Amino acid sequence: DIQMTQSPSTLSASVGDRVTITCRASQSISSWLAWYQQKPGKAPKLLIYKASSLESGVPLRFSGSGSGTEFTLTISSLQPDDFATYYCQHYNSYLWTFGQGTKVEIK
Amino acid sequence: EVQLVESGGGLVQPGGSLRLSCAASGFTFSSYDMHWVRQATGKNLEWVSVIGTAGDTYYSGSVKGRFTISRENAKNSLYLQMNSLRAGDTAVYYCARWHGSGAYAFDIWGQGTMVTVSS
Numbered sequence: 387d388i389q390m391t392q393s394p395s396t397l398s399a400s401v402g403d404r405v406t407i408t409c410r411a412s413q414s415i416s417s418w419l420a421w422y423q424q425k426p427g428k429a430p431k432l433l434i435y436k437a438s439s440l441e442s443g444v445p446l447r448f449s450g451s452g453s454g455t456e457f458t459l460t461i462s463s464l465q466p467d468d469f470a471t472y473y474c475q476h477y478n479s480y481l482w483t484f485g486q487g488t489k490v491e492i493k
Numbered sequence: 494e495v496q497l498v499e500s501g502g503g504l505v506q507p508g509g510s511l512r513l514s515c516a517a518s519g520f521t522f523s524s525y526d527m528h529w530v531r532q533a534t535g536k537n538l539e540w541v542s543v544i545g546t547a548g549d550t551y552y553s554g555s556v557k558g559r560f561t562i563s564r565e566n567a568k569n570s571l572y573l574q575m576n577s578l579r580a581g582d583t584a585v586y587y588c589a590r591w592h593g594s595g596a597y598a599f600d601i602w603g604q605g606t607m608v609t610v611s612s
Contacts, residue, residue, distance in 0.1 A: 420598035422538075429587055429602035430538065436596060473538055477597050480551045482528070482540035 392485035398493040405461040409474035495519035502606030515571040515588030523566040526591040531584035
């Protein structure tokens with residue numbers, strides 16, 4: 387099974403900061419990676435699919451990149467609404483796998 | 494509005510059963526693979542099960558043989574029958590739509606329903 391490892395687990399940042407979260411796959415997954423944002427008590431929300439495609443309605447400050455085994459989610463200028471937990475996710479051969487999450491906290 | 498609404502969660506004793514439902518609206522339900530994903534309090538998201546448009550089903554190893562996913566397209570509804578429940582099944586259960594056409598992502602999620610397995 388492919389394992390997805392996110393880093394860091396927690397990130398402290400200030401409004402306006404550029405933030406980067408990394409997701410590493412245990413083997414090459416091409417570009418089949420998605421990113422989600424989850425706020426406390428809420429369902430996850432899709433941000434990025436196919437590693438770099440922005441979901442409709444998601445602010446342009448969010449971007450994704452990478453292929454193979456290493457992927458990044460970048461928030462170009464952190465806004466108050468962005469403090470949340472972010473998850474990467476991959477699908478392969480009838481197994482859907484999530485990273486363990488990265489919590490973005492207020493510094 | 495595209496929407497998924499779960500129901501059926503609650504408190505159940507170990508070894509008991511529960512049936513979750515997910516009502517879909519605002520899209521052609523029969524055209525999408527549908528999933529259940531769960532999340533224990535403070536823990537990671539965990540994929541549980543999927544049912545395809547043709548009725549094919551797959552399960553995670555942790556629930557295989559105990560949970561059964563089904564769908565009723567005429568009612569735009571997804572179900573999860575959970576038997577032999579364990580404390581480890583305690584979680585918020587989300588239904589989610591799989592956007593498989595090139596996106597390979599869960600693009601619509603319900604608000605979740607809480608399942609607590611405890612004596």
